[in-house]
Amino acid sequence: MTTTMLAERLDTRARKVRLEEIPIPEPGPGEVLVKVAYCGICQSDLSLIQGHLPASRDVVTQGHEASGVIVRTGPGVIGWAEGDRVIPSAGRPCGRCRACRRGAFTDCYDLQLMAFAYDGAWAEYHVAQALGLTRVPDNVDMAQAALLADAVSTPFAAVVRTAQVHAGNAVGIWGVGGVGTHLVQLARLAGGVPIIAVDLNDAALERARRLGADHTFRADDPDLGAKITEATGGRMIDVAFDAVGLPQTVRQCIAYLDTNGRAVSVGLSEQDIDAGPFLDFNLHRKQLRGHLGYKSQDIGMLAELLSYGRLDLSGSISQVVALADVEEGIAALAEKRGNPIRILVQP
Structure with a gap:
């Protein structure tokens, strides 16, 4: 040597x-x-x-x-x-x-x-x-x-430890770049169904579908809420992941949660978290959890x-x-x- x-x-x-x-x-x-x-x-x-x-x-x-x-x-x-x-x-x-x-x-x-x-x-x-x-x-x-x-280990820990995804959970993933793509694969492995990928990049959404997403929607679609409602049979999302780290993405994650649903913030930025109105958040007993590592x-x-x-x-x-x-x-x-x-x- x-x-x-x-x-x-x-x-x-x-x-x-x-x-x-x-x-x-x-x-x-x-x-x-x-x-x-x-x-x-x-x-x-x-x-x-x-x-x-x-x-x-x-x-x-x-x-x-x-x-x-x-x-x-x-x-x-x-x-x-x-x-x-x-x-x-x-x-x-x-x-x-x-x-x-x-x-x-x-x-x-x-x-x-x-x-x-x-x-x-x-x-x-x-x-x-x-x-x-x-x-x-x-x-x-x-x-x-x-x-x-x-x-892969950071999204894995987010799925199995922080979010505690289990079979039958409806899972939404906002941002399907590097971390989000692995969240799709790992949520599927954990038994999440349906798995919904949300992004602004059509190529990233197509890749997410190839790797296991059941539905792919654009974040700027004015009918996003109606499409998530239809995809989940009206029960909305049990676990939502924000893999971007922006106020608007975590806000969407929380907005489409079911009662007692969990949003997990994985993406990092210097911006402030926006969890939406207290009335909606508390009335439906929603949760927001931070994740790292x-x-x-x-x-x-x-x-x-x-x-x-x-x-x-x-x-x-x-x-x-x-x-x-x-x-x-x-x-x-x-x-x-x-x-x-x-x-x-x-x-």
């Missing part, structure tokens, strides 16, 4: 991306060195570049949705060996807060986010904590495996679903770019060329 590697480096002060040759990091106690196979380009990566998310470091390597192979283990690592195919967790618990002190590491109050608080995996190698690794089954494609650490075990469940053929993410890989072309991949996502679900970097 050489002593240096190629890595993308973001100067968060100047908002400039550059490729650099930097030393290959050494794994410390409880850590492993992973040779990166693939790493996704996420909207939050763009938000950090554009200054919409606060920076934790002046310079950082981005990329938090990775898969790879362990090439070196640090002191004290047990249960892992060189050659193991893994998915690193996209966060590290602080080890000091009240949740960490009682062993609830996934509920850490000061979680350190990969590619924000510490270097990510738009690089040839990445140092990861052994504690948060997930093993990739031998029959699972490593490109699809990379999607699990956020792009996932638990480490969710990645393992998803890897098993891929292994057994219950989930197919091959259609989620819109493009693969070399690490040297990472800026092209960033631009393609920012400009939404071809309505990408996920663009992957392959070092």
Whole structure:
């Protein structure tokens, strides 16, 4: 192994991306060195570049949705060996807060986010904590495996944990881009019926129908309410997801809920939430829940679903770019060329 590697480096002060040759990091106690196979380009990566998310470091390597192979283990690592195919967790618990002190590491109050608080995996190698690794089954494609650490695990946790979707729930999904498309697939897997996709992009709606949506409607359709009423047989929506993060989308989610229905906000923005009139919200006992992230075990469940053929993410890989072309991949996502679900970097 050489002593240096190629890595993308973001100067968060100047908002400039550059490729650099930097030393290959050494794994410390409880850590492993992973040779990166693939790493996704996420909207939050763009938000950090554009200054919409606060920076934790002046310079950082981005990329938090990775898969790879362990090439070196640090002191004290047990249960892992060189050659193991893994998915690193996209966060590290602080080890000091009240949740960490009682062993609830996934509920850490000061979680350190990969590619924000510490270097990510738009690089040839990445140092990861052994504690948060997930093993990739031998029959699972490593490109699809990379999607699990956020792009799929966050909507998975939104469906099964925050929203608690179960068989027979009428599910509405506002915004069927990267996150919303996976919400469609996972809500179908959880037994949601019917599944209704709402967006302003006709191509995205057609893709959502191919991947499991039973009905697709435009958000600006003046007859949207009547169409949802007809699609649900008049009972309206049990669980609605806002994958956009705008006042108008969460407002529509709540407006079309059934009594005791749950709206889950997954999309992020700096704008204020609009839940509509108190009279409607309280009279029908509607609920609005915020969602962020996932638990480490969710990645393992998803890897098993891929292994057994219950989930197919091959259609989620819109493009693969070399690490040297990472800026092209960033631009393609920012400009939404071809309505990408996920663009992957392959070092």
